[in-house]
Amino acid sequence: MAKISLIVNGNPVNANVDPRTLLVQFLRENLRLTGTHVGCDTSQCGACVVHLDGKAVKSCTTLAVMADGHEVKTIEGLAPDGAPLHPMQEAFREHHGLQCGFCTPGMIMTAVDIVHRKGHDLSEHTIREELEGNLCRCHRLPEYRSIDRGGRQGDGELRSRIVESPHRG
């Protein structure tokens, strides 16, 4: 077993884990943060995307021990319980940027990461390229377009929210 200490959604977490525990298993099974999903389990589908030190990573291809001493943010950490949704979540809801919803947590964590890296003014082409590592199996074109639009509206709202409240996003 290995002792790990990390920050998850702003809270310090200490645990004793088998080194072969994947970060996604640790989040879901130890911490009961089941918003992060396991889709393909082969680092292709992106349902398991979380932020590690502020960068989108696939938590099915990261060991929990590798996150020792680091900061993890999951979909649950975007907006606290009872608080208004994060603007990216709100944009996905508003545009119905999902069908079955299984891929949505990963899509949103990736979308927030895209805005962090590339800014707010993004073309549809850029968004599609950047979403390359997130698969939506419902994937009818109208839904996929909703994800695009949701991502873009999220950018604009995120910008205003960041200006108002620098600690968020």
Add this chain to the structure above:
Amino acid sequence: MYEFKYHRPATVRQAANLLVKNEDAKVIAGGHTLLPVMKQRLASPPHLVDLSHIEGLDSIEVKGRSLVIGATATHADVAASAIVGEAIPALAELAGMIGDPAVRHKGTIGGSLANNDPTADYPAAVMALGATIVTNKRRLKPEEFFRGLFTTALENDEIITRVMFPVPKKAAYVKFRNQASRYALVGVFVAKRPSDVRVAVTGAGSEGVFRLTAFEEALKKRFSHKVLDGLTVPAEGLNSDLHGSAEYRAHLIAVLARRAVEAANAKA
């Protein structure tokens, strides 16, 4: 995944000592090749030595006429680096074409080279630019380093520490992606160096990355896609699978080589 012991050394020396002490230990950095293989139980190293916390091992700098990239620099680091973009823009572009954004946040240049996947992108850049692979023990030229499919000259206790890329006059990488996996079905890296031209191909060779000497000779006389008119690539020794026949890959190599030369000239 089978059980293993996890080690997090703070220096390359500590990491090397761990490898000496534990013969079947494997080095891990981003983990984006090793972990999937361990999950499938195709590999079961009893010890993992994590290099990702060794300070300075991910540095990117220009030293003299070379761009020096630390082994644990991620693909995202290289793609976004202003230093790489200035010195060898083709290399930054190549790094930005690997996998997807989340994969690029974890995968490292050292890991890609040590794995020597026949469809990986970095081997083409290292071969075409004539980079030097520096380990904790020695310096290796690409021709010495790459030894066929998933095989390199690295010894059990040897760790890549950095890669030194001589800055070329012009360079470009063009990749034709496998539509499903997004790996290179064929990728061609062309580099016009001060004294010669090198053309390296990934994705197609049954023994991994290789050079196209006939194309290099033609381009050395004049660095224009026009000198490649009529030059073809033999299909012998190329991969043939459900994604494409050897003949198709041979055809693609010639087409992509032309495009890479055009792209390199367009950049200058």
